[in-house]
Amino acid sequence: MIGVGVIGYGYWGPNLVRNFIETNGCRVVAVCDAKVERRALVEQRYPGVKGVSSWRDLVNDPAIDVVAISTPVSSHFELGMAALEAGKHVLVEKPMAMNVEQCSRMIDEAARRKLVLMVDHTFVYTPAVRKVRELVTSGSLGDIYYYDSVRVNLGIFQHDVNVIWDLAVHDLAIMDYVLPERPVAVSATGISHVPGGHENIGYLTMYFTSTIIAHVHVNWLAPVKVRRTLLGGSSKMIVFDDLEPSEKIKVYDRGITLNNHPQNVYELLVGYRSGDMWAPRLDTTEALSLEINHLIDCIEHGTHPETDGEAGLAVVRILENGTLSMRERGRPIELDSRVTERAGARQSL
Amino acid sequence: MIGVGVIGYGYWGPNLVRNFIETNGCRVVAVCDAKVERRALVEQRYPGVKGVSSWRDLVNDPAIDVVAISTPVSSHFELGMAALEAGKHVLVEKPMAMNVEQCSRMIDEAARRKLVLMVDHTFVYTPAVRKVRELVTSGSLGDIYYYDSVRVNLGIFQHDVNVIWDLAVHDLAIMDYVLPERPVAVSATGISHVPGGHENIGYLTMYFTSTIIAHVHVNWLAPVKVRRTLLGGSSKMIVFDDLEPSEKIKVYDRGITLNNHPQNVYELLVGYRSGDMWAPRLDTTEALSLEINHLIDCIEHGTHPETDGEAGLAVVRILENGTLSMRERGRPIELDSRVTERAGARQSL
Amino acid sequence: MIGVGVIGYGYWGPNLVRNFIETNGCRVVAVCDAKVERRALVEQRYPGVKGVSSWRDLVNDPAIDVVAISTPVSSHFELGMAALEAGKHVLVEKPMAMNVEQCSRMIDEAARRKLVLMVDHTFVYTPAVRKVRELVTSGSLGDIYYYDSVRVNLGIFQHDVNVIWDLAVHDLAIMDYVLPERPVAVSATGISHVPGGHENIGYLTMYFTSTIIAHVHVNWLAPVKVRRTLLGGSSKMIVFDDLEPSEKIKVYDRGITLNNHPQNVYELLVGYRSGDMWAPRLDTTEALSLEINHLIDCIEHGTHPETDGEAGLAVVRILENGTLSMRERGRPIELDSRVTERAGARQSL
Amino acid sequence: MIGVGVIGYGYWGPNLVRNFIETNGCRVVAVCDAKVERRALVEQRYPGVKGVSSWRDLVNDPAIDVVAISTPVSSHFELGMAALEAGKHVLVEKPMAMNVEQCSRMIDEAARRKLVLMVDHTFVYTPAVRKVRELVTSGSLGDIYYYDSVRVNLGIFQHDVNVIWDLAVHDLAIMDYVLPERPVAVSATGISHVPGGHENIGYLTMYFTSTIIAHVHVNWLAPVKVRRTLLGGSSKMIVFDDLEPSEKIKVYDRGITLNNHPQNVYELLVGYRSGDMWAPRLDTTEALSLEINHLIDCIEHGTHPETDGEAGLAVVRILENGTLSMRERGRPIELDSRVTERAGARQSL
Numbered sequence A, B, C, D: 001m002i003g004v005g006v007i008g009y010g011y012w013g014p015n016l017v018r019n020f021i022e023t024n025g026c027r028v029v030a031v032c033d034a035k036v037e038r039r040a041l042v043e044q045r046y047p048g049v050k051g052v053s054s055w056r057d058l059v060n061d062p063a064i065d066v067v068a069i070s071t072p073v074s075s076h077f078e079l080g081m082a083a084l085e086a087g088k089h090v091l092v093e094k095p096m097a098m099n100v101e102q103c104s105r106m107i108d109e110a111a112r113r114k115l116v117l118m119v120d121h122t123f124v125y126t127p128a129v130r131k132v133r134e135l136v137t138s139g140s141l142g143d144i145y146y147y148d149s150v151r152v153n154l155g156i157f158q159h160d161v162n163v164i165w166d167l168a169v170h171d172l173a174i175m176d177y178v179l180p181e182r183p184v185a186v187s188a189t190g191i192s193h194v195p196g197g198h199e200n201i202g203y204l205t206m207y208f209t210s211t212i213i214a215h216v217h218v219n220w221l222a223p224v225k226v227r228r229t230l231l232g233g234s235s236k237m238i239v240f241d242d243l244e245p246s247e248k249i250k251v252y253d254r255g256i257t258l259n260n261h262p263q264n265v266y267e268l269l270v271g272y273r274s275g276d277m278w279a280p281r282l283d284t285t286e287a288l289s290l291e292i293n294h295l296i297d298c299i300e301h302g303t304h305p306e307t308d309g310e311a312g313l314a315v316v317r318i319l320e321n322g323t324l325s326m327r328e329r330g331r332p333i334e335l336d337s338r339v340t341e342r343a344g345a346r347q348s349l
Helices: A015-021 A038-047 A055-059 A072-087 A100-115 A128-135 A163-178 A287-301 A309-326 B013-021 B036-045 B055-059 B073-085 B101-115 B127-137 B163-178 B287-301 B311-327 C012-020 C036-045 C055-057 C073-085 C100-113 C129-135 C161-178 C285-302 C308-326 D013-021 D036-045 D056-059 D074-084 D100-113 D127-137 D163-178 D287-302 D309-326
Strands: A002-007 A025-032 A050-052 A067-069 A089-093 A117-120 A144-154 A185-191 A200-208 A214-218 A220-234 A237-241 A249-258 A270-279 B002-007 B025-032 B051-052 B066-069 B089-095 B119-120 B143-154 B186-190 B203-207 B213-217 B220-232 B237-241 B249-258 B270-279 C004-005 C026-032 C051-053 C066-069 C090-095 C119-121 C144-154 C185-191 C201-205 C213-219 C223-232 C235-239 C249-258 C270-279 D001-007 D026-032 D050-052 D066-069 D089-093 D117-120 D144-154 D185-191 D203-206 D213-219 D221-233 D236-241 D249-258 D270-279
Touching: A002 A015, A002 A055, A002 A287, A015 A025, A015 A287, A015 B237, A015 D013, A025 B311, A038 A050, A050 A055, A055 A072, A067 B051, A067 B270, A067 D127, A072 A089, A072 A100, A072 B237, A089 A100, A089 B220, A100 A117, A100 A309, A100 B013, A100 C235, A117 A287, A117 A309, A128 A163, A128 A220, A128 A237, A128 A249, A128 D056, A144 A163, A144 B203, A144 B213, A144 B220, A144 B249, A163 A185, A163 A200, A163 A214, A163 A309, A185 A309, A185 B186, A185 B213, A200 A309, A200 B143, A200 B203, A214 B143, A214 B186, A214 B213, A220 B143, A220 B220, A220 B249, A237 B220, A249 B143, A249 C004, A287 D066, B002 B013, B002 B287, B013 B025, B013 B287, B025 B055, B025 D066, B036 B051, B051 B055, B055 B073, B066 B073, B073 B089, B073 B101, B089 B101, B089 B287, B101 B119, B101 B311, B119 B287, B119 B311, B119 C185, B127 B163, B127 B249, B143 B163, B163 B186, B163 B203, B163 B213, B163 B220, B163 B311, B186 B311, B186 C100, B203 B311, B237 D056, B311 D056, C004 C012, C004 C285, C012 C026, C012 C285, C026 C055, C026 D056, C036 C051, C036 C055, C051 C055, C055 C073, C066 C073, C073 C090, C073 C100, C090 C100, C090 C285, C100 C119, C100 C308, C119 C308, C129 C161, C129 C223, C129 C235, C129 C249, C144 C161, C144 D213, C144 D221, C144 D249, C161 C185, C161 C201, C161 C213, C161 C308, C185 C308, C185 D213, C201 C308, C201 D144, C201 D203, C213 D144, C213 D213, C223 D144, C223 D221, C223 D236, C235 D221, C249 C308, C249 D144, C249 D221, D001 D013, D001 D056, D001 D287, D013 D026, D026 D056, D050 D056, D056 D074, D066 D074, D074 D089, D074 D100, D089 D100, D089 D287, D100 D117, D100 D309, D117 D287, D117 D309, D127 D163, D127 D221, D127 D249, D163 D185, D163 D203, D163 D213, D185 D270, D185 D309, D203 D309
Parallel strands: A002 A025, A002 A067, A025 A050, A067 A089, A089 A117, A144 A214, B002 B025, B002 B066, B025 B051, B066 B089, B089 B119, B143 B213, C004 C026, C004 C066, C026 C051, C066 C090, C090 C119, C144 C213, D001 D026, D001 D066, D026 D050, D066 D089, D089 D117, D144 D213
Antiparallel strands: A144 A220, A185 A200, A200 A214, A220 A237, A237 A249, A249 A270, A270 C270, B143 B220, B186 B203, B203 B213, B220 B237, B237 B249, B249 B270, B270 D270, C144 C223, C185 C201, C201 C213, C223 C235, C235 C249, C249 C270, D144 D221, D185 D203, D203 D213, D221 D236, D236 D249, D249 D270
8 A cells, every 4th residue: 555645735736635545556644735724624624634734744754655746846846856865756746847957856866766756747647638649659640740739818827937837838748748759949939918927928839850840829818718739640630629528639631632743843732631520539537547546556566657757857848948938039949859759658667 | 983903813803803893983994814714704704894914004004093913922013013103003912022122112112103002901901800900099908918810721832922921911911900019029930841832830929119929820731720819908808700700809808907016926916807708799891892992092082091001011021021030940030110100091192 | 405594583593593504504594583673683694694574474485494483482383383384394492382282283283294393492402411311311320319400590580471481491301301201290389579470489399100309490589590400310410500611510429228128127228328429521512503403404304303392392281280380389280191201303204 | 503404415415515514504414315325425525414314314303404305306295395394494406396286285384384495496596597687687688589498418318207307497497587477388399219218308388478488498319418598688689508618698789670660561570680799797606505505594584585485386387287298299288377476585484
């Protein structure tokens, strides 16, 4: 029975606790929150769970094997390193940390100690995103041409990070899971409408070695909520609308055909194809439940999770450089290519 | 009775001819097209109209007072200059010409000869866009924060220009009409998926002296058609969806309120406001009919049209520099600020 | 070359004339309209076509082989009979006539003279409805359970007929084409909100020998336009939304499964099935073009059209009895079963 | 502190318990369910609440002042009468009981003992429905012309009642709250596709003394979920779409104008009006929370609730007679007019 400790019982923490409680093979030992009323709430709901005020006590509790961190991103590095150094496996909220340097040090520490380090890229565990990956990797879409996402609403203006850290992080995590490559350059633009505040509108473009292009549009100041991703391929194209109650994924048999040996360069180069649309049935399993079962399985078998530290770092690298580009009105920035190969999920630690 | 000559009877020319025919105060004298079957078609439909094969004949026809040019953009400068030099007023398709230099020379020529030079920015004459401008200029929206537009579909890959010249041109024309300022810098990204072809996906960001930001997303390779613009202001926000059959414009009483003297910088800076939504009734007049009546009126009274050469040049400046930025992965480019003041529509020539 | 005469050049007549003009194998000889400006309009548009003021002259013109009637329904019988008696084939707008008696006499007259009698049930020739029929007749849907349609908008209040004659007629024509049976009873409800006017809201329920049920809701006084049909089967179910620009037909692999030998009558009787959704690509041919080609083909080969007099009569029988039921608050009325068998389309006259 | 007992902890019971727990002025004493695992669940979640197996014990518990009944409709009368006879106030699920006779006896019993008898017509307490009533009673809509509702999905086939008892009950409760009159006649049609089962498709038409007409379409066998109500008035019209996440209520300034003294009866009788659309902001309070606070308030002050026994009876009268009509293919049935006046909400018991 794996002992679980959760740090942070604010917006997301209650979901983590509820799902750990309902997962076989683990038990929640303690939940840490700085606010006394949050600790009281958790003890009222779950009489067997301790509410603790000091994260150091939780991290050093010998009954705890894995620490889940759902606190503001600026604290992830300190808490995560302390947990790893205390020999605990770690599940950390996204974004993984404030910069690539912090991510690298956490990855190294986990590797040295053979501990599981998992980043809570929840979307990766949704039936919709798993279906998208299945369609990409099976070759149904053909060559991937682009990933284009709009993620806007009237949202909470965060105090410690800008809108791309808050919203684009979801798309970067999805891209890291479904695309065959990682980006090699980023150009981002954006602006703040609150004096002294972080950017509340952001646009990221990412380039790849191939002709894939990716673009993410995020906005905390939109009058309507939109969550729509287009994924274009040479054979088929996907529209993923996360606000649709049932048909979240629509696959269109539409696109162009290229004539490589045209007689007349102008007329014959591009042909158009328009076929059926198909919306596959999706499972209704809660993503977080699937994710936590996967975490427990990785701990039990000593294997890498699908959303490991390398995935977390890949996302943070884009956020960090994207923010830099954004402050220089879109100046393109090359991304370090040394670690752009995909980490070996399900390999031994 | 103003004599009209139309050059180009392909996709858009028939709409021009039909609307000139139905407009009082003018008559269509001749239509020029290189293809014999198009000339036959126009003569069959309109027995009193001459089909001519030489645009020089049309331009020099003394019965013609105004020349409308609906040919590929690469020919706009040559045809437009010839018409102006022959003393004809000119209506030219958008984009006005291939670069700022060509636009400037056309503007100068028209000014010297006191001729009307109008660019066919059709959207400016739609009831929806005129309502948006009315809401902006009346102050209903408050300070403008952003203009964000998505204009994608599975579209014809043009041979002589990229997707921003083909699709973003609509948004740049709308922005030039509704926004209180013109942009001072542009960063654009995009890519071509056809070897040797022009970019078929493009993203433009435009910066202004104030904190307005504008972004346009265009794509010839999308599985679904989207025509949606968000216009955010400090008081209200607009969603303009051109594919809606009736409620094209929705005005949302939503946004944030800034507390300039917060006691606690983190908690009190931003407040949220959520009120009613309102969709004003729009006229159903055809935009092109309104536009051509305006052209005839400008010719009769010797005044500048709302979409004059300066408006056409402002749009081409962004297209030209955006394409440059796009080929350098988003490198920001400053726009010449000397001509950023709005031209005086309805002033004397 | 088949000579065509068209009576009525109001709302629909111009569409008929345009399509006859563009159809090979026939030529439009004359168009009759009581209003002089309509006759002038047709002659201006089509110099070779005569505008005539007397329908008797048109009907007796030896150059005319087929008469198309697009006048108010109250005149269909007189005009249709006169044309048949003059030995002309007839295409008549829907509804075919004011009552079953009139329809029967027209059918008999056409049969005696071996003339083609076609009713302009245009929807039957749309790619969407033809796809629906294909799905029904191929067995893809399984047993048909129901047909349910909503056809409402803010519409013109007709002077001579109520809303079911104006709008439900479309659904009755579609049902007659796609369903495997004809109804055996009707119950209808409705009301008029204009003193002395015809009913502007109507609801028709139709019963069949099997457990199919059909229902049509029509309304001239709705704030929004809806054109949506649900077609439920034991294997699959269709949503047909005629206002969708591209995916008009969606096929859902959803439904129930019946357990005929349940152990526990309450728990095991009904199971639920939820699978993929699929939107087949549809042709984009104009329905009226397909319909008129079919008419010419039937005349040339002496065969029954798909929408012959029997189809027209079947629709009118429901309208006539539905109106009767509506005036008695839904009193159910049995439909004469003698002629409920489907007419033999494409059989010899 | 009012003591609460809840009978039935299946689908809806947990929502009742949770809301009673969170409401000031009352405490949940006991919850009764026949299944031991449900009683265990309630005790695990709420340590201070007793799980009991006998509803008689609960009804006779002196610590309990009000009994909430969320069991199948066939048990409502027996449980409700027992609670009233034991001197308890009663909140009963909708539909109130199996027939008008049962409802009348419950009303009489509550009246004699001066107890609160409330029916859980939850929709009446939603912000959307309260806004609709406000618009109707303020006269904004003008004279009411019609109420038309579609409430369909792939739903659970109930064992003891047909689809109108399960789904149309919501519309009947809303109509009873928002319309100025109660119906005087009903005609219903429907069918069962499960041998021996209750009707799974139903259509109800209701007539009123004025020219209001109401129609409700319910279906357990639809491939898509629809929850849409049209409410037409002489001045404005409402579309209420309960599946819209934010703009549930849209008010259209559209309709007809009647010319009572036309010169030409055909041309001038009906004029058309098309104006703005407006979507009022709605509160986001949970309906059940508002409802339970209202119940506690009624008990404390000895007043009638808004959804009292008379409202429950009015709904059941239509369900009972609608089912009768449905089995006779729409035969119209007059409704007893003696009790069609609206009960005096908030009057003393």
